[in-house]
Amino acid sequence: MEKLKILQKWEDMAEYAYILLRNIPKSERFTLGAEIRSCIWKGMSLIVKANHARNKRPYLVELDAEIKVLLGLSRIAFKLHIIPIRKYERFSGMLVELGKMTGGWFKFIKG
Secondary structure, three states: OOOOHHHHHHHHHHHHHHHHHHOOOHHHHOOHHHHHHHHHHHHHHHHHHHHHOOOOHHHHHHHHHHHHHHHHHHHHHHHOOOOOHHHHHHHHHHHHHHHHHHHHHHHHHHO
16 A cells, blocks of 8 residues: 555655754753654654544544644744744755645545
């Protein structure tokens, strides 16, 4: 069975996020870092659940919200100088792409 493209992109983003989170200060590791990790795993779970659900809409709405939360958290991390601009740009670009894919999936199920 072929893996969903959005799930593969999510896994790529998660891998990159974990590389980013390795370098954050210890003072933020268990607060901001933990919140980012939590959103990542919740988003992955929502993608899998949406793929198997008959009614995908509630999962996709929640997935879109998780992406927006991740964008906000990464913006805060950048503003607090926890992550450098180039890594922030790449990470937020990955999240924007995932948001577009989620929107496309939502349009597809609407018909």
